[in-house]
Amino acid sequence: MTDDTRWYLLFASRQEKNLVDAFNLLRSAGxxxxxxxxxxxxxxxxxxRNRYYTDIDLAVSGEQYDAAAAGIAESGHRLGIDLHxxxxxxxxxxxxxxxxxxxxxxxxxxxxxxxxxxDHLRVICTHWLVEGGINKERLWDIYYAVESRxxxxxxxxCLNAAGPIRRGWTVTAIGLAHQYLGLRIDDTPIRDExxxxxxxxxxxxxxxxxxxxxxxxxxxxLSDPKMLLRQLRKRIPPNPIQAxxxxxxxxxxxxxxxxxxxNVFQRIGPLFQxxxxxxxxx
Amino acid sequence: xxNPQFPTARKSGLVVQEVPDEILVYDLDSNKxxxxxxTAAIVWKSCDGKNSVSDIAKLVETxxxxxxxxxxxxxxxxxxxxxxxxxxxxxxxxxxxxxxEVIKKIGLASMVGLPIIASLVAPQSAMASASxxxxxxxxxxxxxxxxxxxxxxxxxxxx
Numbered sequence: 517m518t519d520d521t522r523w524y525l526l527f528a529s530r531q532e533k534n535l536v537d538a539f540n541l542l543r544s545a546g547x548x549x550x551x552x553x554x555x556x557x558x559x560x561x562x563x564x565r566n567r568y569y570t571d572i573d574l575a576v577s578g579e580q581y582d583a584a585a586a587g588i589a590e591s592g593h594r595l596g597i598d599l600h601x602x603x604x605x606x607x608x609x610x611x612x613x614x615x616x617x618x619x620x621x622x623x624x625x626x627x628x629x630x631x632x633x634x635d636h637l638r639v640i641c642t643h644w645l646v647e648g649g650i651n652k653e654r655l656w657d658i659y660y661a662v663e664s665r666x667x668x669x670x671x672x673x674c675l676n677a678a679g680p681i682r683r684g685w686t687v688t689a690i691g692l693a694h695q696y697l698g699l700r701i702d703d704t705p706i707r708d709e710x711x712x713x714x715x716x717x718x719x720x721x722x723x724x725x726x727x728x729x730x731x732x733x734x735x736x737x738l739s740d741p742k743m744l745l746r747q748l749r750k751r752i753p754p755n756p757i758q759a760x761x762x763x764x765x766x767x768x769x770x771x772x773x774x775x776x777x778x779n780v781f782q783r784i785g786p787l788f789q790x791x792x793x794x795x796x797x798x
Numbered sequence: 799x800x801n802p803q804f805p806t807a808r809k810s811g812l813v814v815q816e817v818p819d820e821i822l823v824y825d826l827d828s829n830k831x832x833x834x835x836x837t838a839a840i841v842w843k844s845c846d847g848k849n850s851v852s853d854i855a856k857l858v859e860t861x862x863x864x865x866x867x868x869x870x871x872x873x874x875x876x877x878x879x880x881x882x883x884x885x886x887x888x889x890x891x892x893x894x895x896x897x898x899e900v901i902k903k904i905g906l907a908s909m910v911g912l913p914i915i916a917s918l919v920a921p922q923s924a925m926a927s928a929s930x931x932x933x934x935x936x937x938x939x940x941x942x943x944x945x946x947x948x949x950x951x952x953x954x955x956x957x
Binding site: 526 | 817826919921
């Protein structure tokens with residue numbers, strides 16, 4: 517056994533302990549969360565492949581969000597909980613529907629609620645794209661979610677539950693996993709559709725993967741001018757994939773400039789608000 | 799106060815993962831990871847506050863299938879204590895000899911592997927794939943990344 521494997525086994529155990537503690541904490545406040553990404557993706561990986569995750573992304577209903585935030589308070593920070601008010605931009609399916617379809621799996625005797633495989637795949641595709649497709653390693657999440665899908669996987673539910681635009685996003689992300697990681701799609705209903713990836717998507721991911729620069733919040737770079745400059749250069753012009761997803765646009769062959777410009781205007785207001793708040797707090 | 803002759807393994811604040819021939823331990827308080835080899839693991843599991851050092855030596859003999867001395871057990875206890883894996887700190891009972899000298903002495907006489915506790919360091923792959931992007935070290939701590947030093951834009955250990 518290598519030290520990498522030893523570390524991963526231990527790290528996974530620690531994260532599972534935190535995960536169980538996080539669920540118990542919220543349940544003690546009468547709140548039932550759904551775990552998204554992280555462990556929910558890692559569980560699909562084969563034993564021979566290490567999939568690290570640091571945050572515990574827990575989504576709760578809009579009505580319960582404030583109570584959940586108060587419930588986790590300081591412990592949430594220690595456990596690495598990233599609390600979400602439903603799935604926000606990650607999905608448009610009503611929360612109640614996602615919740616009814618969600619499934620509980622067992623970790624050391626504690627049930628942990630995750631999205632059903634169909635919703636999970638759609639959501640991780642959107643998440644990967646909303647980050648601009650910059651993380652090639654995370655494309656494996658999509659690969660293994662498709663590879664390990666159950667026999668009764670409902671493609672109709674996965675692709676069409678959140679509307680035609682998001683169907684296009686999901687198909688494109690799966691298509692990229694096919695093109696770059698060799699994901700088998702010939703036994704899926706999107707085998708032809710997934711091959712038609714717009715050229716600008718290909719250009720974007722290949723450029724991002726060659727840059728290999730993680731996206732860091734600008735507010736975190738204020739004390740490091742060099743990093744701030746690199747992060748600004750990364751954002752201007754905005755990543756076309758990210759801009760399209762944030763503007764709820766279609767992944768068609770059309771030019772992206774208008775979408776990117778609109779995205780800049782959409783982002784500029786909140787950015788100044790954040791900077792203003794940060795300056796005032798200092 | 800813990801009786802050094804009856805050491806007790808620490809249980810709280812640890813994540814323990816048993817794998818064939820080893821025990822992996824993550825200390826949640828210090829954020830350090832350790833790997834106990836087979837004999838160190840047997841000694842640690844035998845430290846229940848009721849077994850004396852000579853009892854533990856006999857248990858190691860039974861499990862490892864070969865005779866071991868009390869110094870052998872003390873060597874394990876010394877490392878367990880140093881890595882904060884016992885309920886309370888226990889000073890080594892090597893009567894003036896250094897650990898190196900004791901290892902030499904026991905190693906020559908022993909037919910089983912010496913007890914070893916190795917530190918585990920987060921591999922680069924953990925940092926690269928764990929979305930541990932950062933600018934300052936406090937961010938790494940806040941994100942509970944595998945390691946808590948911010949370097950090259952990720953929470954890592956090397957520059």
